[in-house]
Amino acid sequence: MSLLARSQWRYLWKHPWLLLISWLGVAVGVAGIVAMDLAIRSCERGFSLSQDSLTGKASHWLVAGEAGLPESFYTQLRLERGLRPSAPVVEGYLSLKTGQSFRVLGIDPLAEGPFRGQWLDDGKANSQMTTALTHPRTVALTAAEARRLGIDLNGKIPIEDGEPIVAGALLSGLKPNQEQALQGQLLCDISVAQELLHMEGRLSRIELILSEPEAASLQASLPTGYQLLAATTRSRSRQQMSNAFFLNLRALSMLSLLVGGLLIYNVIHFLVLQRRVWMGQLRILGVTGGEIRSQILAEAGWIGAWGSLLGCLLGISLARLLLPLLTRTINDLYYNLQVSQTYLSPASLLQGCLLGWGCSLLAAWWPAREAARTPPAQVLRRSLLEQGSRLWLSRLTRLAAVGLAASWLMLLLAENQLALNLVAMVGLMVSSASLTPALVLGAQRLCLRSLPRGGWMLLKLTLGGVERSLSRLGVALVAMTVALSAIISITVMVYSFRLSLIDWLGRTLSSDLYVGLANRQAAKGGQGLPPELVERVARLPQVEKQLRAKMTPVYYRQDGSGPFLTQLVAQDPDLGRLRFVVGPTPQKIGPGQALASEPFLRQHHLPVGTKLQLQSPSGPVTVELIAGFQDYASDSGYLMMDLEAYRQAFRDPGVTGLGVTVRGDTAEQVRAEILRWPDSRGLEVRSQKALRQLSVEIFEQTFQVTRLLQLLAVVVAGLGTLGAVAANQLERRREYALWTCLGLTSAERWRLRWGEAALCGLWAGLAAWPCGLLQAYAMVTFINRRAFGWSLEFHLDPWTLLATPFLGLLAATLAVLLAGSERNRPAEDLRQE
Incomplete structure (x- = not known):
């Protein structure tokens, strides 16, 4: 190691807290990105493996609506048309008494060889599967799932609807991919699945392996209402539902790295400032500017590399915490997904390391450049540095103003480009926060001018100290403002969303009781209530009105493209509870007409008047979209028809669901009566209040991931402020020592140091108000509508605005305690003066 390198590292080892803060800043920033990427990749991989277990090697699916296909049609395909390989499948969801939901997959073991033969490659697995597929009310599940349920081989699995089923096979010895693919699934013979799902004599689909000419020939000869779909159509449609959600989370995870990059810049800049005299002496002795620049970049690279490695380790642990939250959110909003193992993607880890290391080098480039270009004669003149910082501040302010205008213009113009909207949001965040040093400087001067000429000396010293330290604290103020403004923007957005949701629930939940299936995935799949129960509820003397609803998945085509999958809701007329936001307000939904939720219209960019071709068992049904209504139930959207027309x-x-309005205060009495009926097993009857509370709880769970990422950014910014303020006070030890010699007491010196640090935190918190509110308005007005299709009312959360300055004060106080841990030795501090 060269003499230059040894001298630089020696300085770092003399200030280990500065090195530690730098490492932690990079590590936390990288951890946020790695954790989110690992969690998302785990969900995507789990979804892909789950869909592979459903599709197998099939190229096409033959379906016929919710009622399914008659078994006789499968026989006709094989015997009369000779379509082999082909395999029947019965699929649905089953609720257990433990509250869990499992996907039931009924197959014919004699026809499954060409489709899912990979499950039976192992002899032991083959024997276990044979046992499960040849006994009544017997299913196969993985050994890991059995352990989670607390059952052994041939153990009883209690289900909501009917007698318990038998775990006839606990699949072990499977490959890791196979075991993860079968997570959350029960495999059984077709006859068992038909019994459990009440589909006797019917099939969910027929799987086929066809060439393109064979598929075209079969499609042309199918009976009315039958559809031949590519096997990946459903999985592709479902995965598209969560793409915007994943993209927003990935963008939010970059926030912590952005703040971490500002932290690295601030640390390297401070190290350069601390060693200006030493670097000038080296230049006089013959060290070139290029060698100085290379050594500074080497420091940053070393800090970034070790911080990135630590961040990857933290990210893996954090991903294990994020995965259950993310999986639960996907289950609530999109589709059924069971993932319990974090997939350690090498690409995610490599990406985190490269981003952390590259961000560190990029952040150190400007300080290294300045150190290499500064003439040695100017190094000893502190005034030149402060003059340079004033020039830097002026340029930064102009650049930030231009960036702010450009980002806002991009938000206005990038209507259908979500990625550009997110880039504009980052630009808006950084540009608005970059105005902080100029705002602080103006506020400091205004405060100084408002003070009387005589007295208030300590306060004047405090205000002047902050102004003189802007060259060292400017970037830390920007980083802290970025993080605090992110807190304000996200919190205000969530608060606005919450109040909009509560208002929407108050309008849409007009009935006293709601009856539906306890298994929400089964309800989304179209599984209905017992017809006798629906009639019995209507005949209850306490019931004043009953609203019926039917939810079912439906494929549709638009202008010849498709098929696409969406949800269709058919219900009794009740348009008064809807708020229409697109098109005219209709008085009724006539035959051949449909309403669309706002997310459906916005995400598919469909105007009112668009005609869609819905695939029904009786053939294509053409409907015209006559209006769009506000809805927060699903960000993928759905269609609504009149029940009788449907x-x-x-x-x-x-x-699939009932809304029941009762006479007087008899809601609990009616609820208890319904739950006493024998055919009410597997149903849930919720009051309006309980359903509203459940909806708000699901909403709160959805934003837990967002709050965790938000916290990471705050931690990084806190570390940055902590390091910057502590480093600034360390550099100004001689100035504090001089004031002590001039008569400043220890208590006054402490108040001076704390006041300067507190002002920095306070200014950052106050500057975050306009920055955060501007970002919140953009998120509510533009990002949510374009990413998810939701129109929200903007609501201000005053408690968040009051809390942000206190967060800045807290970080500043910790910085003073860190820098003030050493004893006060004025003589030593002034030794070189």
Whole structure:
């Protein structure tokens, strides 16, 4: 190691707290990105493996709506048309008494070889599967799932609807991918699945392996209402639902790294300032500017490399905490997903390391450049540095103003480009926060001018000290403002969303009781309530009105493209509870007409008047979209039809949910009566209050991931402020020592140091108000509408605004305690003066 390198590292080892803060800043920033990317990749991989277990090697699916296909049609395909390989499948969701939901996959073991033969490659697995698929009310599940349920081989699995089923096979010895693919699934024979799902004589689909000519020939000869779909159509449609959600989370995770980069810049800049005299002496002795620059970049690279490695380790641990939260959110909002193992993607870890290391080098480039270009004769003149900082501040302010205008213009113009909207949000955040040093300087001067000429000496010293330290504290103020403004913007957005949701629930939940399936995935799949129960509820003397609803998945085509998958809700007329935000307010939904939720219209960019072709068992049904209504139930959107028009078009008399209005105060009495009926097993009956509370709880769970990422950014910014203020006070030890010699007492010296640090934190907190509110307005007005299709009312949360300055004060106080841990030795501090 060269003499230059040894001298630089010796300085770092003399200030280990500065080195530690730098490492932690990079590590926490990288950890946020790695954790989120690992959690998202784990969910995507779990979804992909789960879909692979459903599709196997099939190229096409033959389906016929919610009612399914008759078994006789499968026989006809194999015997009369000779379509082999082909395999029947019965699929649905089953609720256990433990509250868990499992996907039931019924297969024919004699026909499964070409499709899912990989499950049976192992002899032991083959024997276990054979046992499970040849006994009544017997299923196969993985050994890991059995352990979670607390059952052994041939143990009883209690289900909500019917007698317990038998765990006839606990699949072990599977490959890791196979075991993860079967997570949350029960495998059984077709006859068992038909019994459990009440689909006797019916099939969910027929899987086929066809060439393109064979598929075209079969499609042309299918009966009315039958559809031949590519096997990946459903999985592709479902995965597209969560793409915007994942993109927003990835963008938010970058926030912590952005703040970490500002922290690295501030630390390297401070190290350069501390060693200006030493670097000038080296230049006089013959060390070139290029060698100085290379050594500074080497320091930053070393800090970034070790911080990135530590961040990857922290990210893996954090991903294990994020994965259950993310999985629960996907289950609540999009589709059923069971993932318990974190997938350690090498690409995610490499990406985190490169981002952390690259961000550190990029942040150190400007200080290294300045150190290399500064003439040795100017190094000893502190005034030149402060003059340079004033020039830097002027340029930064102009650049920030231009960036702010450009970012806002991009938000206005990038209507259908979500990625550009997120880039504009980052620009808006950084540009508005970069105005902080100029705002602080103006506020400091205004405060100094408002003070009387005589007295208030300590306060004047405090205000002047902050102004003189802007060259060292400017970047830390920007970093802290970025993090605090992110707190304000996200919190105000969530608060606005929460109040909008509560207002929407108050309008839409007009009934006293709601009856539906306890298994929400089964309800989304179209599984209905017992018809006798629906009629019995209507005949109860306490019931004043009953609103029936039917939810079912439906494929549709638009202008010849498709098929696409969405949800269709058919209900009795009740348009008064809807708020229409697109198109005219309709008085009723007529035949051949449909309403669309706002997310559906915005995400598919469909105007009112668009005609869609819905696939029904009786053939294509064309509907015209006549209006769009506000809805927060799903960010993927859905269609709404009149129930009677739906029944005529789809020939489906089923009902998946009831809204019951009772006479007087008899809601609990009616609820208890319904739950006493024998055919109410597997149902849930919720009051309006309970359903509203459940909706708000799901909403709060959805934003737990967001709050965790928000916390990471605050931690990084806190570390940055802590390091910057502590480093600034360390550099100014001689100045404090001089004031002590001039008569400043220890208590006054402490108040001076704390006041300067507190002002920095306070100014950052106050500057975060306009920055955060501007970002919150953009998120509520632009980002949410374009990413998820939701129109929100902007609501201000005053408690968040009051809290942010106190966070800045807290970080500043900790910095003073850190820098003030050494004893006060004025003589030593002034030794070189």
